[in-house]
Amino acid sequence: MISKAQIKHILSLHNKKNRLEEKLFIVEGTKIVTELIASNTYKIHSIYHTNSFDITQKDLKKIAFEINEKELEQISTLSNPNQVLALVHLNEKEIYTIDANQCYIALDEIKDPGNMGTIIRTAEWFGINTIFCSSTCVEYTNPKVIMASMGSFLRVKIYYINLEKFLSEDLNMPIIGASLQGENLYESTMSKNGLLVIGSESHGISKNIEKYITKSIKIPEFGNAESLNASIANAIIISEWKRQHYGRK
């Protein structure tokens, strides 16, 4: 059973403004909610599930509501809801630390939630545990980001920062950016550590960010496509970055 007030509350969280005001967001689907419960990374506010989704944890039973398929459809952000929807508390802002020996990603105005989620998922695959986002990026608690991240948002730390100010400080590592004037990625020599900056879908890396790039690279082009999708460019560069250090010598 779900009350009209609960439905109204959940639907209000489909909207960014309300998510940020209430510091609550929506996580959906059996796979991601199961990982969410297991991870203890976020405090769960409430869980709405059909009878096919089991809640075994005692403390969660108190905040779990069994609903029917039709009710789930009413509150879901998905066209094909999948058994369970959880409301989750946004964590308090943490202070980040930087280890100059590690790899990082910085996103400069990534607006598409699918791209953001895919970049988080790809980052985790390649062992990159921290992503810095300009304040103009889509919020990672957008339901489409959560879905595209496939649970990786639970394990990758995501910080929203003033990217220009952040880069103006001495990070003591290469700042890598893709550019059409850059060095051929396949002929580049990449340092083991560094920060990869991914520019926006519509205009690439911003002018005020570009000046901080210390290593500019270009993904070689073999056809006539004008550009690559931002999450694809991110993946290709990171894969080559890792290959240079962990592949066959």
Place this chain on the structure above:
Amino acid sequence: MISKAQIKHILSLHNKKNRLEEKLFIVEGTKIVTELIASNTYKIHSIYHTNSFDITQKDLKKIAFEINEKELEQISTLSNPNQVLALVHLNEKEIYTIDANQCYIALDEIKDPGNMGTIIRTAEWFGINTIFCSSTCVEYTNPKVIMASMGSFLRVKIYYINLEKFLSEDLNMPIIGASLQGENLYESTMSKNGLLVIGSESHGISKNIEKYITKSIKIPEFGNAESLNASIANAIIISEWKRQHYGRK
């Protein structure tokens, strides 16, 4: 001006069934429609545009209708329509030919239109001009595929086939597939030619297709993510494939 009948007709083409029956599909936005007009790859049925989009070609003026923003919003498949929407005739089915010296992609049950469009765009970037799709893939004339392809659907040939039958014939080239049991991509030696099979988002390469894979590779994993997005895996493998032949020796 646009008539009620025209609006009804265009809205009917938001639906797959009607697109296939009428052999018409929708292409939207200034960039892609401009490329569509220039390319001559498809016959244009009609163009609906606001006064900010110019049509200079005489023959197109006859099938162009100037509409206002509100009318465009009514007929558009986008949440932010962009000046112009065209209805386009699907081409007659062509017979494909295979050159055993080239690179190809085969998609096995790719259902997500964003993935399909991104794969088409990535293929063009890397000079792969032909994609074979199992009949269970999303149709490439889905408006979200067209948008994600960013115009590359105009230049990459896309064939829907019986993939199992296709692979059972002797293609005379390596059939490459990603698998968790495969050889480390970074330590593999890839032939210059070949066909890369990309499996479905939910269960990878189908059992009946797997047996035709002659080169099984694995993208090395550095974190705890369970898998990579299909269009990301496609891009990483193709980039490494090209690097082995065109990168620094």
